Amino acid sequence: MFPIQLPRLSQYLWTLCVHLVIATFLLTVADSFNEQDYLVGRKQVTHNPSELSDAQFLEYSNLSDKQHMREAIRNILVPRVVGTGNHTIVRQYIVQSLRDLGWHVELNSFHDTAPIVGALHFHNIIATLNPQAERFLVLACHYDSKYMENVAFLGATDSAVPCAMLLNLAKVLQEQLEPFKNTNVSLMLLFFDGEEAFEQWGPKDSIYGARHLAKLWQDQGKLDRIDLLVLLDLLGAPDPAFYSFFANTELWHMRLMALETRLSQRGLLQRYMSSGVSQHDPTRYFQPQATRSAYIEDDHIPFLQRNVPILHLIPMPFPSVWHTPDDNESVIDYATTENLALIVRLFTLEYLHGGVAQTK
Numbered sequence: 001m002f003p004i005q006l007p008r009l010s011q012y013l014w015t016l017c018v019h020l021v022i023a024t025f026l027l028t029v030a031d032s033f034n035e036q037d038y039l040v041g042r043k044q045v046t047h048n049p050s051e052l053s054d055a056q057f058l059e060y061s062n063l064s065d066k067q068h069m070r071e072a073i074r075n076i077l078v079p080r081v082v083g084t085g086n087h088t089i090v091r092q093y094i095v096q097s098l099r100d101l102g103w104h105v106e107l108n109s110f111h112d113t114a115p116i117v118g119a120l121h122f123h124n125i126i127a128t129l130n131p132q133a134e135r136f137l138v139l140a141c142h143y144d145s146k147y148m149e150n151v152a153f154l155g156a157t158d159s160a161v162p163c164a165m166l167l168n169l170a171k172v173l174q175e176q177l178e179p180f181k182n183t184n185v186s187l188m189l190l191f192f193d194g195e196e197a198f199e200q201w202g203p204k205d206s207i208y209g210a211r212h213l214a215k216l217w218q219d220q221g222k223l224d225r226i227d228l229l230v231l232l233d234l235l236g237a238p239d240p241a242f243y244s245f246f247a248n249t250e251l252w253h254m255r256l257m258a259l260e261t262r263l264s265q266r267g268l269l270q271r272y273m274s275s276g277v278s279q280h281d282p283t284r285y286f287q288p289q290a291t292r293s294a295y296i297e298d299d300h301i302p303f304l305q306r307n308v309p310i311l312h313l314i315p316m317p318f319p320s321v322w323h324t325p326d327d328n329e330s331v332i333d334y335a336t337t338e339n340l341a342l343i344v345r346l347f348t349l350e351y352l353h354g355g356v357a358q359t360k
């Protein structure tokens with residue numbers, strides 16, 4: 001097991017919203033994916049998609065749109081503190097991009113008050129391929145940026161790149177996702193508003209959008225429709241390491257590991273693990289280890305508390321630029337960004353195809 005470096009951890013403990021015990025343990029890799037049940041959702045539905053065939057895998061791995069990825073990042077990478085003009089522009093960009101691709105997009109708008117700035121109007125963006133679907137795989141990010149006094153904080157990894165990755169997924173897989181406008185297991189993209197604290201991270205000053213939406217959907221009985229919530233955060237810097245945080249989604253983490261391995265064996269990842277600066281297993285992103293006692297506060301928490309299965313794609317340790325003015329375009333490693341985007345696209349297709357096979 002590798003303990004994550006202590007100096008960095010103590011930094012988290014003091015400055016952040018992170019409480020962490022460093023115990024990690026090796027995941028026991030299942031002999032075969034098909035021998036274990038992947039339970040999803042609050043109804044504990046079993047959903048066990050088979051791996052993509054070689055032909056599908058090669059076809060889908062070939063898809064990308066690097067120019068669009070850069071364009072999406074450029075459009076989101078402006079200071080976008082809730083309540084500002086640029087925040088509205090970014091929201092409109094996300095909404096319009098998805099509507100142009102034929103997605104059903106709704107805003108979940110509400111008022112809340114925050115320290116320093118006072119009353120605010122927040123808007124979560126909810127995009128679905130099939131709003132009538134019974135169940136959803138949900139991919140999520142937050143589109144607001146952190147307020148910092150006298151600093152034009154850009155939040156490249158936090159979370160312009162994760163949000164751009166979701167828009168890029170919709171663009172690159174436009175044709176492949178078309179059938180899922182009519183299926184009962186479908187895809188939702190969720191862009192949370194107000195993730196960042198304005199003054200000091202705490203239960204009433206942080207994750208404004210996620211807190212509101214989790215409660216609303218619970219009241220409306222809609223949480224059951226979330227099979228799995230995959231939250232992307234702090235992505236874009238080189239050499240990230242991801243761990244399995246939750247026992248009930250460990251098998252899904254292992255799917256991501258398997259896809260990464262399959263891509264790397266075929267040489268389909270770019271400039272893979274080239275920097276050599278990482279502390280963890282430098283040969284891969286998705287680590288074959290679990291850390292069950294890590295407690296990172298993020299948009300998934302109100303859903304986790306309501307028993308929604310969570311995959312948290314956040315690197316441990318966090319990028320060194322986290323919550324500093326240096327979290328700007330210069331930290332983005334486009335090769336890593338494309339590699340992660342590819343893994344998430346393949347995961348999504350594998351998941352959705354499994355849903356169709358199952359309901360037939």
Ligand SMILES: *[C@@H]1O[C@H](CO)[C@@H](O)[C@H](O)[C@H]1NC(C)=O
Nearest residue numbers: 055057058059060061062063
């Ligand atoms: C992948 O794309 C390349 C270049 O566009 C093409 O030559 C190749 O046939 C494609 N492979 C697959 C499996 O689609």
Ligand SMILES: *[C@@H]1O[C@H](CO)[C@@H](O)[C@H](O)[C@H]1NC(C)=O
Nearest residue numbers: 077078079080084085086152
């Ligand atoms: C809004 O975004 C533009 C770039 O699109 C930038 O030039 C401008 O400084 C931003 N405004 C604020 C108040 O951050």
Ligand SMILES: *[C@@H]1O[C@H](CO)[C@@H](O)[C@H](O)[C@H]1NC(C)=O
Nearest residue numbers: 133134182183184185359360
């Ligand atoms: C979706 O589920 C509903 C209710 O179970 C069913 O009536 C309908 O035929 C299903 N649609 C598809 C496309 O499978």
Ligand SMILES: *[C@@H]1O[C@H](CO)[C@@H](O)[C@H](O)[C@H]1NC(C)=O
Nearest residue numbers: 154325326327328329330331
């Ligand atoms: C981004 O951050 C780097 C590192 O701190 C800095 O050198 C650079 O000037 C910044 N770039 C912009 C556009 O702010």
Ligand SMILES: [Zn+2]
Nearest residue numbers: 146158196323
């Ligand atoms: Zn942040």
